[in-house]
Amino acid sequence: MKIGIIGGGQLGKMMTLEAKKMGLHVIVLDPAKNCPSHSISDEHIVAGFDDAAAIKELAAKSDVVTYEFEHIGAGPLIELEAAGCKIFPTAKSLKVIQDKLTQKQALKEGGAPVGEFAGVGSAAEVEACGKVFGYPLMLKARTGGYDGKGNFLVKSPGEVAGACQVLQRGAAALMVEKFVDFEMEISVLACRTESGQTTVYPVGQNNHADSILSETRVPASISAETRVLALNTALQVMDVFKGVGMFCTEMFVLKDGGILINEVAPRPHNSGHYSIEGCVTSQFENHVRAVCGLPLGDTSLLLPVVMRNILGSDIESRGRAVVDGLDRALAVEGVKVHIYGKEESQHKRKMGHLTVMADTLELAAERAGEAWSQIKIY
Amino acid sequence: MKIGIIGGGQLGKMMTLEAKKMGLHVIVLDPAKNCPSHSISDEHIVAGFDDAAAIKELAAKSDVVTYEFEHIGAGPLIELEAAGCKIFPTAKSLKVIQDKLTQKQALKEGGAPVGEFAGVGSAAEVEACGKVFGYPLMLKARTGGYDGKGNFLVKSPGEVAGACQVLQRGAAALMVEKFVDFEMEISVLACRTESGQTTVYPVGQNNHADSILSETRVPASISAETRVLALNTALQVMDVFKGVGMFCTEMFVLKDGGILINEVAPRPHNSGHYSIEGCVTSQFENHVRAVCGLPLGDTSLLLPVVMRNILGSDIESRGRAVVDGLDRALAVEGVKVHIYGKEESQHKRKMGHLTVMADTLELAAERAGEAWSQIKIY
Numbered sequence: 001m002k003i004g005i006i007g008g009g010q011l012g013k014m015m016t017l018e019a020k021k022m023g024l025h026v027i028v029l030d031p032a033k034n035c036p037s038h039s040i041s042d043e044h045i046v047a048g049f050d051d052a053a054a055i056k057e058l059a060a061k062s063d064v065v066t067y068e069f070e071h072i073g074a075g076p077l078i079e080l081e082a083a084g085c086k087i088f089p090t091a092k093s094l095k096v097i098q099d100k101l102t103q104k105q106a107l108k109e110g111g112a113p114v115g116e117f118a119g120v121g122s123a124a125e126v127e128a129c130g131k132v133f134g135y136p137l138m139l140k141a142r143t144g145g146y147d148g149k150g151n152f153l154v155k156s157p158g159e160v161a162g163a164c165q166v167l168q169r170g171a172a173a174l175m176v177e178k179f180v181d182f183e184m185e186i187s188v189l190a191c192r193t194e195s196g197q198t199t200v201y202p203v204g205q206n207n208h209a210d211s212i213l214s215e216t217r218v219p220a221s222i223s224a225e226t227r228v229l230a231l232n233t234a235l236q237v238m239d240v241f242k243g244v245g246m247f248c249t250e251m252f253v254l255k256d257g258g259i260l261i262n263e264v265a266p267r268p269h270n271s272g273h274y275s276i277e278g279c280v281t282s283q284f285e286n287h288v289r290a291v292c293g294l295p296l297g298d299t300s301l302l303l304p305v306v307m308r309n310i311l312g313s314d315i316e317s318r319g320r321a322v323v324d325g326l327d328r329a330l331a332v333e334g335v336k337v338h339i340y341g342k343e344e345s346q347h348k349r350k351m352g353h354l355t356v357m358a359d360t361l362e363l364a365a366e367r368a369g370e371a372w373s374q375i376k377i378y
Numbered sequence: 379m380k381i382g383i384i385g386g387g388q389l390g391k392m393m394t395l396e397a398k399k400m401g402l403h404v405i406v407l408d409p410a411k412n413c414p415s416h417s418i419s420d421e422h423i424v425a426g427f428d429d430a431a432a433i434k435e436l437a438a439k440s441d442v443v444t445y446e447f448e449h450i451g452a453g454p455l456i457e458l459e460a461a462g463c464k465i466f467p468t469a470k471s472l473k474v475i476q477d478k479l480t481q482k483q484a485l486k487e488g489g490a491p492v493g494e495f496a497g498v499g500s501a502a503e504v505e506a507c508g509k510v511f512g513y514p515l516m517l518k519a520r521t522g523g524y525d526g527k528g529n530f531l532v533k534s535p536g537e538v539a540g541a542c543q544v545l546q547r548g549a550a551a552l553m554v555e556k557f558v559d560f561e562m563e564i565s566v567l568a569c570r571t572e573s574g575q576t577t578v579y580p581v582g583q584n585n586h587a588d589s590i591l592s593e594t595r596v597p598a599s600i601s602a603e604t605r606v607l608a609l610n611t612a613l614q615v616m617d618v619f620k621g622v623g624m625f626c627t628e629m630f631v632l633k634d635g636g637i638l639i640n641e642v643a644p645r646p647h648n649s650g651h652y653s654i655e656g657c658v659t660s661q662f663e664n665h666v667r668a669v670c671g672l673p674l675g676d677t678s679l680l681l682p683v684v685m686r687n688i689l690g691s692d693i694e695s696r697g698r699a700v701v702d703g704l705d706r707a708l709a710v711e712g713v714k715v716h717i718y719g720k721e722e723s724q725h726k727r728k729m730g731h732l733t734v735m736a737d738t739l740e741l742a743a744e745r746a747g748e749a750w751s752q753i754k755i756y
Contacts, residue, residue, distance in 0.1 A: 017395055020418050023701065023717025023730065040398050040418040280655070280712055280735060295709040302680050323401065331673040334658055339401025352401065357658060 004062030008037030010340040011068035052076040088291040093241040110240035116178040133178035141172035148211020182252035188234035246287035278305030304361035306368040310352040312345035321345040328374035351377040382440030386415030388718040389446035430454040466669040488618035494556040511556035519550035526589020560630035566612035624665035656683035682739035684746040688730040690723035699723035706752035729755040
C-alpha cells in the first residue's frame with residue numbers, strides 16, 4: 001500500500017514513522033528539500049503545495065493521498081477525487097473546513113455547539129457586529145491562519161479599522177466571533193474510517209503562550225459531565241464533516257461547564273502528540289490506519305501524560321538548528337523527546353516536543369516542566 | 379549527532395525509527411539495496427558486512443558506530459577503535475561474545491551462572507565430552523549461528539560424527555554444552571552507557587518453534603526469587619563485558635528455580651520487541667541513547683504484553699513479500715503490527731511481529747494469538 005502525504009513537516013514526519021513501522025510505502029510532497037519527512041520517506045516530490053501537476057503526480061503514485069495541513073488549494077484535490085483518486089479527509093470536507101466561516105456554518109447547521117459568528121466584508125460590517133456581540137471582539141481571517149496568526153482580538157470600535165488592515169494585508173476575507181470568556185481550552189481527537197468505524201481520544205487540556213500551544217495535559221481537569229459533552233462534540237464533528245481520518249476539535253470550556261467549539265483541524269494535531277506515548281494507538285497511527293482503510297486501534301490512555309512544545313528560542317537570528325541540552329532533558333525520569341529535524345530554527349517555530357507519563361498528572365507536569373527547561377533549540 | 383549502523387534489517391530499522399524520532403542523523407551499511415532501513419535512513423552505504431573500506435567510510439561519516447548483529451568481522455572495528463572511533467558495543471566485547479566459547483569462558487570467569495561446556499577440535503573430543511556430560515549433548519558452531527542454526531542436539535555417541543560433519547561444513551570451530559533440562563526459557567535486556575549508567579528490563583518468557591522465537595510474554599511466570607536472580611544475572615553480564623548499549627541475556631530457568639545463561643547477544647533482541655509498546659522506553663530507544671552517550675530512559679512495564687513473530691509462510695517458494703490479513707489482524711483489540719518491509723519473503727524468515735497489551739497476560743496472549751492467526755506474509 002502506497003500512501004501520499006502532502007506536507008513533510010513534523011506532522012507528516014510522525015505519520016511517516018507510523019506508516020513505515022507498518023511497512024507502508026510513503027511518498028511525501030513538500031517544497032523543502034530537507035523537510036523533516038525527507039530522510040524517512042520512500043520518495044519525496046519536491047514541489048509547492050499549490051503545484052497542481054505535482055499533486056497529480058503524487059496521486060498517480062499513491063493508493064491514497066492525505067495531508068498534514070489544511071492550507072492547500074482544494075481545487076486540485078476535488079478534481080482528483082472526481083477522477084476516482086482516494087483523498088482523505090475528502091476534498092469536499094477540506095474545502096468547507098479550511099474556510100473558518102463555512103466551517104462554523106456547517107457546524108452550526110449540524111447542531112454542534114458554536115458561539116455567535118458572522119462573515120464580514122468591511123470595517124463597517126465589523127463595527128455593526130461589534131454593536132451586537134460587544135467587545136472584545138474576535139476578528140479572524142477566514143483562511144490560512146494558524147498559531148494565532150490570522151486572528152486579531154479587537155478591544156474597542158476604535159481598533160476595528162487597524163485590525164482589518166492588518167488581517168486584510170493578505171487580501172483575506174474576514175469573519176467575526178463573539179468573544180468567549182472561557183475557563184479552559186481543551187481538544188479532542190476523533191478518527192473515522194470510510195466504512196464508518198469511529199473512535200475518540202481522551203480529552204486534552206491545552207495551555208497556550210502567545211497563542212501557540214505550549215502544553216497539553218491529559219486527562220483534562222474537567223467534570224464528568226463536561227467530559228461527556230466534549231467527547232460527544234468531537235464525534236458530532238466527525239458526523240458533520242463525514243470525516244475520514246483524524247480530526248481535532250479545539251473547544252472552550254465555559255464557566256458553567258458548557259462547551260463551545262473553537263476550531264476544527266482535519267488532521268492529527270499538536271495537542272494530540274501526547275498520544276504517541278500516552279495511548280495504545282497514537283493519533284498518527286490511527287490516521288494512517290483510517291486513510292488506508294484499516295481498522296482503528298485502541299485509544300485508551302495508559303497513564304496521565306503531559307506534552308510540552310519545544311519552540312525555536314532564537315530571538316534575533318535564524319539559522320541552522322542547534323539542539324542544546326538533549327542529554328539534560330533525557331536525564332529527567334520518564335521523558336521522551338521528539339526533535340523534528342527542521343533545518344532552520346526560528347523564534348517560536350515548533351522544533352520539537354517532549355512527553356512525560358507518570359502515575360499522577362502533577363508528577364508528569366512537574367517532570368515535563370523540568371525537562372523542558374533544560375532543552376533549547378536555536 | 380550522526381549514528382552509523384552496520385546492518386539494515388529489522389533491528390537496524392527499529393533503531394533508525396527511534397533515532398529519527400529524536401532528530402539524529404542515521405547512516406546504514408547493508409549489502410541489500412532495499413533493506414528494511416533503506417528508505418528511512420539519511421544515507422545508505424551499500425556494501426558487505428566484511429567490507430573493511432566501507433566500514434571505515436561509515437565510521438568516518440559517523441560520530442558513533444553500532445551494529446544490529448554480532449556476526450561481523452571484529453578486525454576492522456578493533457582497528458577503528460584503536461584509531462579513536464567510537465564503536466558501541468566495543469569491538470573488544472564483540473570479539474569475545476561472537477565466539478560462543480570465549481563468551482562462555484568470560485561469563486564463567488566473571489562468576490555468572492553458566493552450565494558445563496568445553497571447546498572441541500574433533501569428533502573424538504566430542505565423544506570424550508559425551509562421556510562426561512552425558513547425552514543428549516549440545517554441539518554448537520562457535521561462531522555465526524542464530525535461530526538454532528549452528529546448533530545440533532546430539533542424542534547418542536553414534537550421531538557425533540554426522541553432527542560434526544554438518545556443523546563443520548562451514549569449517550566452523552565447535553564447542554559442546556551439557557544439555558540443560560530447563561523448565562522455561564527467559565530473556566532479560568540490560569543497557570549501559572559508557573559512563574556506567576545501567577538499566578534492566580522486565581523478564582520476558584520465550585516460546586520457540588523449530589528453534590525460532592515465536593512468542594514472548596512479559597512478565598514471565600516465575601517466582602520472585604527467580605526474577606531477582608534473572609535481573610541480577612543480566613546486570614552481571616553487563617559487568618563482565620563492560621557492555622555499552624543494549625545486551626540481551628537468554629537464560630534457562632531450571633526446575634528448582636535456578637538460572638543458567640544460554641547465550642548473550644550484544645544488541646537489541648527479538649525477545650525485546652515487546653518493549654516498543656510495553657515499556658516507557660523501548661530497547662531500541664535506550665540502545666540509541668546509550669551509544670550516543672545520552673541518559674537512559676525508564677524501562678517500566680506499562681501493562682502485561684505479548685509479542686508474536688510473523689514469519690514468512692512460504693513453504694516452497696521465495697519471492698516478493700505479500701502481506702495478507704493486516705486488516706483482520708488490526709481489527710483485534712489492542713494489536714500493534716510491525717511489518718519489516720523485507721523485499722523477499724522466505725519460509726520462516728522473520729518478516730514482522732505483532733504486540734498486544736492488555737489488563738491481563740492471558741487476555742494479551744489470547745488476542746495476540748487471534749491476530750497472529752489472521753496475518754500471513756508469503
